[in-house]
Amino acid sequence: MVDMxxxxxxxxxxxxxxxPKWRHIRFLxxxxxxxxxxLDSMARMELRQRIDQHFAVQLAEKIAINCAxxxxxxxxxxxxxxxxxLDAGGAVCMPGTDNDSDExxxxxxxxxxxxxxxxxxxxAAQWLYALYAWPxxxxxxxLTGALVVFAPLQGWRNRIARAGARLLFKASLTxxxxxxxxxxxxxxxxxxxxxxxxxxxxxxxxxxxxxxxHFIVKGELSRILPIRLILQRFxxxxxDRFNPHKSARDVRRMAHRAREGETLLxxxxxxxxxxxxxxxxxxxxxxxxARSNRPVVPVGIKGTRKMVSGxxxxxxxxxxxxxxxxxxxxxxxxxxxALALRDAARREIAAHCGEPDLVMxxxxxxxxxxxxxx
Numbered sequence: 269m270v271d272m273x274x275x276x277x278x279x280x281x282x283x284x285x286x287x288p289k290w291r292h293i294r295f296l297x298x299x300x301x302x303x304x305x306x307l308d309s310m311a312r313m314e315l316r317q318r319i320d321q322h323f324a325v326q327l328a329e330k331i332a333i334n335c336a337x338x339x340x341x342x343x344x345x346x347x348x349x350x351x352x353x354l355d356a357g358g359a360v361c362m363p364g365t366d367n368d369s370d371e372x373x374x375x376x377x378x379x380x381x382x383x384x385x386x387x388x389x390x391x392a393a394q395w396l397y398a399l400y401a402w403p404x405x406x407x408x409x410x411l412t413g414a415l416v417v418f419a420p421l422q423g424w425r426n427r428i429a430r431a432g433a434r435l436l437f438k439a440s441l442t443x444x445x446x447x448x449x450x451x452x453x454x455x456x457x458x459x460x461x462x463x464x465x466x467x468x469x470x471x472x473x474x475x476x477x478x479x480x481x482h483f484i485v486k487g488e489l490s491r492i493l494p495i496r497l498i499l500q501r502f503x504x505x506x507x508d509r510f511n512p513h514k515s516a517r518d519v520r521r522m523a524h525r526a527r528e529g530e531t532l533l534x535x536x537x538x539x540x541x542x543x544x545x546x547x548x549x550x551x552x553x554x555x556x557x558a559r560s561n562r563p564v565v566p567v568g569i570k571g572t573r574k575m576v577s578g579x580x581x582x583x584x585x586x587x588x589x590x591x592x593x594x595x596x597x598x599x600x601x602x603x604x605x606a607l608a609l610r611d612a613a614r615r616e617i618a619a620h621c622g623e624p625d626l627v628m629x630x631x632x633x634x635x636x637x638x639x640x641x642x
Contacts, residue, residue, distance in 0.1 A: 270323050270345050272297055276338055278322050282307060282315050285607060287548070287627065297339040308538075309333065309508075310519060310551035314603045325349070394584060401440050401583045408436045417501050426480050429502055433475035441585060442575070446476045448592030451565060454479050457531045458595060459557040460565045461613050463546055463621045464535035466572035468588070473533065473567070476590040481531040484522060484553070486539060505532070507552060519552050519559075526560035536613065542580070544573060545626040546618055554606040554613070563595035566613040568620025591620040 276297070283305050284291035290306070301307045307315060316332035319325065325345055335341040390398070412432030419425045437444040452458070460481060462473060470483065483504045496506075505525070507518040526532055534553035541547060557564045571588040593616040599605050618625045 270325070270342065270349075272338065272342055274323075275319070275342055275345075278318055279305070279307075279315065279338055282311060282318065285604070286311055286551075289627065295338075297342070298337050300336055301338070302336070306548055308550045308552075310555050310606075319345070390582065394582075397441075397585050398583050401585075404439045405436065405583070408432055408439060412436075413498055417498060419501075422503060423480070425501060425503065429474050430478075433471045436471055437475055437588070440583075443587045444472065444475055445587065445589045446592070447589070448594075449476075449478060451592045451594050452477060452479045453595075457526055457529050457560075457562055458565045459526060459553055459560075459562050460531065460533040460567055461536040461549075461553045461617070462533065462567040463569055463617050463623070464537045464540040465544075465569060465621070465623065466540060466576045468572040468576050469535065469540075469569050472569055472572060472588050472590055476592075477533075477567075479531060481533045482525070484532055484534045519555050522552070522556045523559040526556055526562045532556065536610075536617070540573075542577065544623045546614075546621060546623055548627050549610050549614055551606060551610065554609040555603075557609055558598045558601050558606040561598055561601070563597050564609050564613050565595050566593040566616035567591065568593070568617045568622075570620065570622040573623070589620075589622075593617075593620070 276295070279295075279301075280291075280293075283293060283295075287293075287306050293305070295305060299305060301312060301315075302309075312333045313329075316327055316329065319332065319341070320327060323345065325348060327344060327348060331344050331348075332341070335344055409432075412428060412435075415428045415432070416425045419428055434444070460473075460477070462469065473483075481503075483499075483502070484507050485499065485504055486507070499506075505522065507522065522532055532553075534556075536549040536553055537547040538550045554564065556562075568591040569588070570591070571586050575584050575586040575588070576582075596609060596612045596616075598609055614625075
């Protein structure tokens with residue numbers, strides 16, 4: 269019979285691969301696999317395979333990846349061993365309740381920064397710029413959106429979106445500096461990954477990248493019908509971050525699209541937070557690249573957070589720099605190959621986004637609670 273200490277050793281190995289600095293992290297049977305241990309949906313798919321191999325069991329995919337804690341995983345294994353019929357959303361495992369909080373894997377460093385992120389008053393010059401910038405933003409966005417919605421061909425829609433994004437930066441008096449366009453390939457598909465600091469990031473990448481590509485965005489946006497219809501006209505693809513089964517299916521679909529010749533763009537952090545810092549990278553982009561044998565192109569975005577920060581919609585004048593780094597070729601299709609892609613891309617982005625690396629600076633002692641069982 270599988271016991272908790274042996275299961276937690278398998279989980280610890282997985283955590284150590286995902287986050288090498290956390291090899292000795294202390295965690296409990298009720299620690300959350302994603303919020304506390306950093307195992308996103310792709311990592312939990314890999315964990316399920318390792319559990320099957322290590323303990324000679326065959327957990328149903330929906331059951332295994334919807335278990336939110338080691339304790340739930342152990343109950344699922346024992347229930348299966350006893351011949352019980354399990355429901356993927358039933359008594360043994362319940363899907364996680366992750367959300368867009370600012371507390372994902374940040375430890376004491378992240379919480380301290382969040383406490384310091386409250387802004388003060390604005391000067392008269394800043395108010396004047398805001399009163400000018402907002403009408404410009406709204407007018408150009410509405411015009412560009414309308415033209416994209418009614419344009420009959422995807423190529424036309426791509427060119428309209430790029431022209432609108434560039435006009436937005438010029439009209440808002442925002443210098444957009446782009447380095448490394450030579451690393452983009454119009455003939456061969458690539459998987460582009462970028463950091464995410466602000467609502468302006470999508471506009472910056474649309475203006476900066478001179479190739480056709482498809483944004484991969486969080487699936488929550490698809491639940492709002494008008495937004496979904498407009499984004500689909502822009503060529504956006506949705507991926508579910510918090511339903512592991514759907515997320516795994518979405519990644520398989522993205523890998524197929526990459527193999528078919530499309531360039532995909534992922535925000536590797538999945539979402540942005542209100543204070544500066546590079547969050548942990550989710551694995552979807554890198555599993556996609558490894559499975560489709562497509563190069564990863566890291567892109568660092570600097571300056572957007574200072575202009576529009578998190579949920580603070582007061583625009584400040586600034587400068588945006590987009591740095592495109594050389595492609596990183598996958599060495600295989602395995603989980604370790606995807607991890608190597610992630611780590612190499614993260615080093616490039618961390619060097620060019622102008623923000624602290626929260627994974628490196630977060631306190632391990634704050635991430636877990638109590639002592640491990642065994």
